[in-house]
Amino acid sequence: MQHLLRALGDGEQAVLVTVTQAQGSVPRDEGAWMAVLPSQLINTLGGGQLEFQAIQEARSLLDSSEALAEPKIKRYPLGPSLGQCCGGVVHLAFERVDVSNLSSLSKRLQTPEPSLALFGAGHVGQAIVALMEKQSWQVTWIDSREAIFPTVAAMNIQIEHSEPVQMAVQDIKANSHVLIMSFSHAEDLDVLQQCLIRHRAHRDLKSIGLIGSQTKWATFKSRLSQKGFEESDFLGVQCPIGIAGLRAKEPEIIAVSVVAQLLMNEEQFALAQHKL
Numbered sequence: 001m002q003h004l005l006r007a008l009g010d011g012e013q014a015v016l017v018t019v020t021q022a023q024g025s026v027p028r029d030e031g032a033w034m035a036v037l038p039s040q041l042i043n044t045l046g047g048g049q050l051e052f053q054a055i056q057e058a059r060s061l062l063d064s065s066e067a068l069a070e071p072k073i074k075r076y077p078l079g080p081s082l083g084q085c086c087g088g089v090v091h092l093a094f095e096r097v098d099v100s101n102l103s104s105l106s107k108r109l110q111t112p113e114p115s116l117a118l119f120g121a122g123h124v125g126q127a128i129v130a131l132m133e134k135q136s137w138q139v140t141w142i143d144s145r146e147a148i149f150p151t152v153a154a155m156n157i158q159i160e161h162s163e164p165v166q167m168a169v170q171d172i173k174a175n176s177h178v179l180i181m182s183f184s185h186a187e188d189l190d191v192l193q194q195c196l197i198r199h200r201a202h203r204d205l206k207s208i209g210l211i212g213s214q215t216k217w218a219t220f221k222s223r224l225s226q227k228g229f230e231e232s233d234f235l236g237v238q239c240p241i242g243i244a245g246l247r248a249k250e251p252e253i254i255a256v257s258v259v260a261q262l263l264m265n266e267e268q269f270a271l272a273q274h275k276l
Contacts, residue, residue, distance in 0.1 A: 001109045001136075002155055004035045004042045005102055012037050013098045015058035016105070017045065018071075024088030026078065027051075033109065035097075038062060045092075050076055054092055061094055071095040113138050113156075114206075114266045117172045119165060119191050120181035121148045124211065127255035128179070129157055135259075140176075142168045144187065169194035174204040177262055179241070181211035188212070189220055196224065196233050207265045209258065210239035 027046025036058035242257035
C-alpha cells in the first residue's frame with residue numbers, strides 16, 4: 001500500500017482494481033487489489049489470464065478520457081472463455097485514483113499486517129529479511145552487533161541494535177511471531193528465556209521459533225527447566241524450525257523453509273481467531 005500512496009503523492013495516476021466478489025475457486029479473495037500505473041504494477045490479483053485481462057482493462061481506462069463517477073464493475077468467469085479452469089467467478093471494480101484519493105485509500109486499503117521479531121542478522125537472518133521485504137509484514141530485526149546490519153533497509157524492516165539483546169523482548173509488538181537465530185547459543189537462550197517469561201505473563205506471542213537441532217532444543221529445555229520453566233511453557237516453541245524433511249543447509253534454502261512455516265503459522269492463527 002505504501003508504494004501506491006508514494007506514487008500517487010508524486011503525482012502519478014493509477015487504476016485501482018479490487019476484487020469485490022469471489023465465488024468458488026479463485027486466485028485471490030474479496031478485498032484483494034492491484035494498482036495499474038503507466039510504468040508499473042503494484043500488488044497482484046494472482047496472475048494468469050484474469051490478471052492479464054484486468055491489466056488490459058485498467059490500461060485502457062488510464063488512456064481514456066471517459067469520466068468515471070463510480071467504479072466500473074466487470075464479471076470474470078474463470079472458465080474456458082478466459083483460458084482458465086478454476087471454475088470460480090470474480091467481480092472486479094476498476095477506478096481511477098490520484099493524489100486526491102490519498103486519505104481515503106489509506107483507510108480503505110489498510111489491513112492489519114502481521115509482525116515478526118527476528119533476532120539475528122547472520123546469514124540466515126539476512127536471507128529471511130530478503131524474503132520478508134516482499135511480504136506485507138512488519139519486521140523488527142534485532143541484533144547485539146550494530147555493525148552487522150545493512151545501511152539501508154526496506155520500508156517494512158525496522159532495524160534495532162540491542163545490547164544485551166534479550167532486553168528487546170519487552171518491546172516486541174503484541175501478537176508478534178518471534179524467530180531466534182543469534183550468533184551464539186548463549187544469546188539464543190537468553191532471548192528464549194525472556195520470550196517464555198513474557199508469554200507466560202501475557203500470552204501475546206503468536207509463535208516462537210528457535211533455529212537449531214533437536215539436540216540443541218533438548219539442552220535448552222533442560223537448562224530452562226532448572227530455572228523453573230515447565231513443559232507447558234515449551235508448547236509454543238518450534239525447534240528445529242522450517243518445513244520438515246528439507247535437509248539442505250544453505251542459508252537461502254533455510255530461509256525459504258522458515259518463511260513458509262512462518263506464513264503457515266500466521267494463517268493457522270488467523271483461522272483459529274476466526275472460529276472464536
